[in-house]
Amino acid sequence: xxxxxxxxxxxxxxVQNGAANLRNNAQTVNDLNVFPIPDGDTGDNMCRTIxxxxxxxxxxxxxxxxxxxxxxxxxxxxxxxxxxxxxxSQFFEGINLGMKDVETADVKAVAEAFRxxxxxxxxxxxxxxxxxxxxxxxEATDVAASKIxxxxxxxxxxxxxxxxxxxxxxxxxxxxxxxxxAGVIDSGGAGFSFIIEGMYKALKxxxxxxxxxxxxxxxxxxxGNFDENSEMEFGYCTEALVQLRTEKTDIEAFTVEPLIKYxxxxxxxxxxxxxxxxxxxxHVHTFTPDKVLAYCLTFGEFITVKIxxxxxxxxxxTVENRFERKEVVNNExxxxxxxxxxxxxxxxxxxxxxxxxxxVDGQQTMNPSSEDFIKAFDEVxxxxxxVLPNNSNIVMAAKQAGELYKDSDIRVxxxxxxxxxxxxxxxxxxxxxxxxxxxxDLKMAIGGVTTGLVTYAVRDTNQDGFEIxxxxxxxxxxxxxxxxxxDKIDCACKLLDSIDMTGKEVIIAIAGKDATAExxxxxxxxxxxxxxxxxxxEVDGGQDIYSFIFAVE
Amino acid sequence: xxxxxxxxxxxxxxxxxxxxxxxxxxxxxNTVHNEKETPASLDWEYYSAKELYDLIRNGERVxxxxxxxxxxxxxxTQLVEAGFDVxxxxxxxxxxxxxxxxxxxxxxxxxxxxxxxVVCLDPKAPCxxxxxxxxxxxxxxxxxxxxxxxxxxxxxxxxRMNQFATVxxxxxxxxxxxxxxxxxxxxxxxxxxxxxxxxxxxQNTAIKKVKGRLASMDEIVNxxxxxxxxxxxxxxxxxxxxxxxxxxxYLVNKVKEVIKTDDITVDFIGPIIGASIGPGAVxxxxxxxxxxxxx
Numbered sequence: 001x002x003x004x005x006x007x008x009x010x011x012x013x014x015v016q017n018g019a020a021n022l023r024n025n026a027q028t029v030n031d032l033n034v035f036p037i038p039d040g041d042t043g044d045n046m047c048r049t050i051x052x053x054x055x056x057x058x059x060x061x062x063x064x065x066x067x068x069x070x071x072x073x074x075x076x077x078x079x080x081x082x083x084x085x086x087x088x089s090q091f092f093e094g095i096n097l098g099m100k101d102v103e104t105a106d107v108k109a110v111a112e113a114f115r116x117x118x119x120x121x122x123x124x125x126x127x128x129x130x131x132x133x134x135x136x137x138x139e140a141t142d143v144a145a146s147k148i149x150x151x152x153x154x155x156x157x158x159x160x161x162x163x164x165x166x167x168x169x170x171x172x173x174x175x176x177x178x179x180x181x182a183g184v185i186d187s188g189g190a191g192f193s194f195i196i197e198g199m200y201k202a203l204k205x206x207x208x209x210x211x212x213x214x215x216x217x218x219x220x221x222x223x224g225n226f227d228e229n230s231e232m233e234f235g236y237c238t239e240a241l242v243q244l245r246t247e248k249t250d251i252e253a254f255t256v257e258p259l260i261k262y263x264x265x266x267x268x269x270x271x272x273x274x275x276x277x278x279x280x281x282x283h284v285h286t287f288t289p290d291k292v293l294a295y296c297l298t299f300g301e302f303i304t305v306k307i308x309x310x311x312x313x314x315x316x317x318t319v320e321n322r323f324e325r326k327e328v329v330n331n332e333x334x335x336x337x338x339x340x341x342x343x344x345x346x347x348x349x350x351x352x353x354x355x356x357x358x359x360v361d362g363q364q365t366m367n368p369s370s371e372d373f374i375k376a377f378d379e380v381x382x383x384x385x386x387v388l389p390n391n392s393n394i395v396m397a398a399k400q401a402g403e404l405y406k407d408s409d410i411r412v413x414x415x416x417x418x419x420x421x422x423x424x425x426x427x428x429x430x431x432x433x434x435x436x437x438x439x440x441d442l443k444m445a446i447g448g449v450t451t452g453l454v455t456y457a458v459r460d461t462n463q464d465g466f467e468i469x470x471x472x473x474x475x476x477x478x479x480x481x482x483x484x485x486x487d488k489i490d491c492a493c494k495l496l497d498s499i500d501m502t503g504k505e506v507i508i509a510i511a512g513k514d515a516t517a518e519x520x521x522x523x524x525x526x527x528x529x530x531x532x533x534x535x536x537x538e539v540d541g542g543q544d545i546y547s548f549i550f551a552v553e
Numbered sequence: 554x555x556x557x558x559x560x561x562x563x564x565x566x567x568x569x570x571x572x573x574x575x576x577x578x579x580x581x582x583n584t585v586h587n588e589k590e591t592p593a594s595l596d597w598e599y600y601s602a603k604e605l606y607d608l609i610r611n612g613e614r615v616x617x618x619x620x621x622x623x624x625x626x627x628x629x630t631q632l633v634e635a636g637f638d639v640x641x642x643x644x645x646x647x648x649x650x651x652x653x654x655x656x657x658x659x660x661x662x663x664x665x666x667x668x669x670x671v672v673c674l675d676p677k678a679p680c681x682x683x684x685x686x687x688x689x690x691x692x693x694x695x696x697x698x699x700x701x702x703x704x705x706x707x708x709x710x711x712x713r714m715n716q717f718a719t720v721x722x723x724x725x726x727x728x729x730x731x732x733x734x735x736x737x738x739x740x741x742x743x744x745x746x747x748x749x750x751x752x753x754x755x756q757n758t759a760i761k762k763v764k765g766r767l768a769s770m771d772e773i774v775n776x777x778x779x780x781x782x783x784x785x786x787x788x789x790x791x792x793x794x795x796x797x798x799x800x801x802x803y804l805v806n807k808v809k810e811v812i813k814t815d816d817i818t819v820d821f822i823g824p825i826i827g828a829s830i831g832p833g834a835v836x837x838x839x840x841x842x843x844x845x846x847x848x
Contacts, residue, residue, distance in 0.1 A: 355736055426745045427762050429737040448764060505765030506744030535766070537743035553744060553764055 002153025003203060005104040008063035012054075013207075014199035015072050019054040020210040021198025022047050022191055029194065030365075032187035034178050035479065036457045036468055039545050041365040041393070042187035045082030048369065049089055050195060052079020064103045067278070069096040069113075074274075074281055077404065078374070081367040084133050084188030086396040087121050088195075091137060094120025107152045111145035114161075124396075131175030133188030140165035140196075158200040165193050178479070181463060234310035235287040237378075242280040242300040249299040251278050259295070260406065266291050269333070269381070271407050272374065279303070285310065285378065336430050336438070337382030337408075340421055341368060341390045341398075344513065344542035347418060354425040357382070363544050367394050373401030377408055384409040384435050386428075386442070390421035411435060413442045418510065418543070419451040419551030450499050452477045452550035454492045457484075473547075489519055492548050493526045499552055507534055510541035510549040523548065555669065557700055558637035559691045560628065562620055562651055563593035564644035565684040566792060566823040575691035580628050580641075582651065583618045584824050590618065593824040602821040606795035606832040609725070615828040616729070619644075620651040625658035633662060633669040638700055641673045642687045642707075644825070645755025648679055648731055670700060674707060677755035678714040680826045681790040681818075681838045686711055689840075712843045715780040716751040717773035718836035721766070723747050725831025726757060733848040734759040748772055749836075750846065758848030770800070773837050774807045780841035787814035787839075792822040794834040804835055812839070 003010070022029070022043065029043030053072035073096035076089035098116030102109055118138045122128050144161035172186040173179040179186055198208055244251045256273040263271050263284050272283040280300065286292055289307050296302065340356040342348045343363030351359055358376040362368045377385055385408045389398040395414050402410030415421035427445040430438060457472045464481040468474065475483035475495025483494035496507070507527055511520045520538050527536050541549065559575070561567065563582040572579065572595075583590040586608065591599045609615055632639050641659070643652035652675050659671035676686040686707060693703045726732035726749075738747055738759050746769035747759040763769040777789070789808050793801055801819060808817055821827070822834060830836075 350741070353739065353741060355739060423764075426742045427764065429735075429762055431735055431737060445764065505767060508743050535744055537741075539741075539743070 002155040004153060005106055006065055006110055006154055007061075007104050008065040008068040009059045009061055010203070011065050011105075012057035012059045012063070012068045012072075014202040015050065015057055015068075016054045017202035017206075017208050018195035018198035019047065019050040020208040021201065022050060022194040023210040024208065025194045026191075029187050029191045031458075032184045032190055033458075034182045034184060035476075036182070036459050036461045036463065037455045037474060037545070038458050039365055039455070040187065041367060042082060042084050043191055044365065045085040045367050045393075046088055046188070046191040046195070049076055049080045049082075049085035050092075052076050052369070052371075053089075053092060065105050066096075066099045066102045069099040070279060072096070074279075077400065078371040079369045080400055081369045081397050082393050083396045084191060085367070086370075086400050087124060087133055087188065088192065089400070090124040091117040091121040091192075094118065107148050107154050107157050110154060110157060111141070111148055114141045115145060117141070124400075129176065131172045131179060132186050133192045135172065135175060136165055136168045136186070136189035136192055139168040154203055155200075158196070158203060162193075162196060162200055165196060169193055183461065232287070232309075235285050236289045237306075237308045237310050238282075238284050238286055238289045238292050239304075239306040240280075240282045240293070240296060241303040241305075242282065242296045243303050244275075244278045244280060244300040254280075254299065256280060262295055263292065268292070269407060272405055274404070283374075332381075334380070334382040335384065335433065336435075337380035337385045338388070338425070338428065339373065339376045339380055339385055340388040340425065341394055342418065342421075343544065346540040346542035347510070350422065350510075350539060350541065351388075351425060354422075355428060356388075356425065362391065362394060365545065367391070368397060370397050370401035370404060373398055374405055377401070377405050377410065380408075382408060384411065386439070387412045388415045388421040388424060388442075390415045390418050392416040409435070411439055413439060413446070415446055417449075417451040417453075418541070418549050419508070420446045420449050422508065422510070423449040423551050423553055448553050450477060450504070450550075450552040452482075452495050452499055452548070452552060453546050454488065454495060454548040454550075455546050488515070488547055489522050489526075492523045492550075493530075496523075496527055496530070496550065496552075499550070501531060501534065501552070504552050505534055506537070506551075506553045507531070508537045508539060508551040508553070510539045510543070510546075510551070512541060512543045512545065512547045512549070515547045519547075554699060555636055555638045557694045557703065558632050558639050559687050559694060560632070560639050560641045561683060561687040562641075562644055563595060563823060564649065564651075564679055564825045565595070565642070565687055566681045566820065566826065567595060567684040567687065568818075568820050569596050571684070571688065571818070575688050575695075577687050577691055578628070578632070580620045580624050580651075580655075582620050582644075582649070582825050584828055585616045585618060586613060593617065595823050597821075597824075602795055602824075602827070605824055605827060609828065610832050617649075617825050617828050619649045619654060622654050622658055625655050626662070629658060629662045629671050633666045633671065638670040639672065640690055640700060640703060641671070642676050642683060642690060643673060644683060645677050645679050645751070646675045647754050647756045672700065672704060674704060675755065676707070676711050676714070677753060678711065678716060678751045678838075679755060679757070680716070680822060680836060681792050681820075682714045682716050682751060685788070685790055685838055685840070686714055710840075712753055712845075713784075713840050714751075714838065715777060715841050715844060716749075716836060716838055717776045717780075718749040718757075718830070718834060719746045719763070719766075719769040719773050720749065720830060721746065721833040722831065723759065726829060729829035731829045732757045732759060737762065748776065750844065752846050752848040753844055754847065756848050758846065760846065760848075766800075767803070770804050770835060771807060773835070774804070774811050777808075777837045777839050777841070778811045781812060781839045782841070784839070784841040787812070788816045788818070789814055790838040791817060791819045792826075792834075792836045792838075793819070794822045794827050794830055794832045796833060796835055800835070804837070808837065 026043030030040040033040030053076035056075040073093040080089035094117035098113030143164035268284040268286040337357040340351040341362040357380040424442040466484040473491035482498035485491035581592040655673040752758045
């Protein structure tokens with residue numbers, strides 16, 4: 001005996017179980033880091049991504065599976081962080097597309113939906129890399145789908161799926177040399193496996209509990225700073241989830257374009273609207289939320305509505321952002337805006353002083369979600385927004401946010417390190433007002449930067465010809481280890497020695513939380529004597545993980 | 554017809570040899586340090602260039618004052634009584650009030666000496682640009698042009714004087730309130746060097762950013778070469794605010810190589826511009842295409 005048909009309720013439980021299983025094993029996934037340094041965060045990223053889907057999957061006995069899939073997919077698209085997280089969210093978006101209009105899914109429908117998931121995941125990456133989460137989901141799906149027969153049960157499908165999934169996961173080091181060298185399997189693939197494993201257990205009636213609940217804390221608006229005499233300056237941030245209704249509209253033919261046009265016509269901005277299945281998710285800033293609600297009622301009914309007075313929100317942000325050059329609450333639409341990702345007070349301040357209009361908080365091990373970006377885009381309020389993700393693992397979430405956001409032209413400049421982002425921003429010049437010229441300048445600035453990083457090893461390993469002991473200091477550039485020392489300063493100096501200085505004129509040393517002023521000046525003295533013609537600048541970045549970030553330009 | 558004397562001021566940064574060669578005189582502004590005013594001598598009579606720039610390097614604030622009215626009265630009277638008409642080529646009006654004071658005094662002088670003409674002309678270019686325009690005026694006078702012809706020529710051509718400067722930091726210019734810079738130049742632009750031109754009003758205007766010192770020196774030479782395309786007058790003036798000899802040599806060789814000229818004058822940026830632009834600044838000047846930018 002087994003399950004022939006997947007109900008919405010069961011799928012919701014599976015996703016929740018998958019999320020819980022990954023939560024319990026997130027650290028294991030984090031530790032599957034190619035680099036023996038403490039910046040692994042794939043587990044946390046994927047966990048937050050799937051939890052964004054699991055938390056909205058509320059159901060009852062009769063909820064169609066299509067509806068659950070659509071909720072899950074929507075939640076995950078918004079909460080996606082890190083490259084593996086974005087790929088995961090796209091996988092579930094594919095399942096959602098594959099499950100369209102399905103009440104309960106038989107095993108064939110499930111297999112087809114998984115295939116659609118794989119297809120969607122691959123299409124979200126410009127150059128898919130094999131030996132990653134993509135390979136694991138594809139191979140497992142192919143094998144499991146090929147084995148189903150007329151009377152296969154879902155249990156059989158998942159059993160076959162999981163068997164191939166682990167085989168595929170074990171093969172990832174053969175496909176991706178960096179994994180082999182580091183002696184690890186792919187972390188994204190491993191995270192995916194924990195999710196599928198958890199989903200299978202739910203199917204078998206085994207509920208996984210996780211006490212390590214991680215929720216994104218959203219700050220409650222501070223009441224009381226809007227009173228009877230306050231000026232209504234910024235309108236309402238209005239969000240709604242609308243159930244399209246057959247009696248009111250042709251759900252099949254319904255598109256969000258007229259809705260967006262209407263919202264624009266009543267002066268709304270920061271508009272995000274999309275249809276998933278038979279629901280419409282909507283976000284708009286408006287002075288007349290009543291009109292928005294009335295309009296929505298012409299085609300559906302509300303599932304949830306949230307209306308927040310932004311004058312209150314705004315006062316909060318002003319208090320938090322007390323950087324000197326911040327204009328006193330200026331919410332006028334700008335032509336250009338800049339959003340940069342940074343973690344650590346020094347770095348945030350640095351990016352702000354260079355003209356970033358909004359900072360998305362992103363420590364090395366705490367990647368921002370697409371939703372975090374969307375909030376920043378709202379805050380910036382510009383026709384064109386330049387995004388500096390400053391981390392290769394944040395680029396995709398930034399791009400996904402850019403695709404979801406319809407109110408501005410979002411340009412993601414692929415800065416993969418803080419050093420690159422910093423170098424780019426110092427060369428930012430908007431005076432041409434030609435976005436292509438501006439972006440080219442930034443890209444050129446990034447091209448001229450070599451990034452050097454100093455941190456410590458979290459395990460014994462052999463890499464790039466170095467024998468590395470746990471707690472050794474590692475200096476590296478472009479994912480290649482260049483120096484291994486027992487002393488932090490020696491490591492930083494040897495790293496600078498190993499970086500090609502041809503044509504380089506500037507070293508910017510960004511000191512992390514654990515680097516003291518004395519350590520920074522010791523490196524400074526060394527660099528000045530070794531490279532007398534190179535200008536050396538000290539910055540107190542206050543970042544985690546990296547004691548030093550060098551931008552060599 | 555009365556002979557014409559070309560007069561300029563402390564901003565023009567013309568070395569003694571050139572002033573003598575072209576018979577150019579100048580009125581002095583002052584530098585102020587610790588509330589003490591010192592005449593801004595282009596021959597560094599009161600302090601050396603090194604002393605001035607070291608003072609600024611050590612964080613001391615040196616400010617400047619415009620040419621005092623008494624200085625104008627004295628100089629104009631002296632020249633007019635010696636039989637000259639005077640053409641005063643001033644520091645740009647957007648940077649100093651000297652041209653207005655000069656104008657005011659010139660009226661008094663012309664009332665007193667109706668036979669004389671004292672004309673004040675804003676060259677819309679500071680520093681050696683102002684100096685090169687003064688030299689041009691002196692050359693026209695030597696060719697026998699009358700005062701009106703000289704003025705007409707300068708008004709027609711003064712915007713063809715091109716300035717390209719770069720500094721290690723814009724802080725000095727910003728503090729002195731003598732630069733126009735967009736928000737692109739805010740923040741700690743470590744290693745980023747602004748390129749500064751003199752716009753159609755004679756205002757220093759930061760127009761672009763270049764990464765690295767050598768790259769910025771290359772850039773000002775390339776920009777000047779572009780501006781001087783097709784220009785017959787191949788004279789290039791290089792000013793520097795106490796830069797290392799290697800940097801100056803680098804710049805001179807770059808000018809020779811790119812602009813293909815040997816007619817190069819190199820000197821310190823004088824006390825007036827120096828006090829506001831700060832140590833480490835380098836600037837190149839040459840005649841060429843008309844400046845069109847208004848910052």
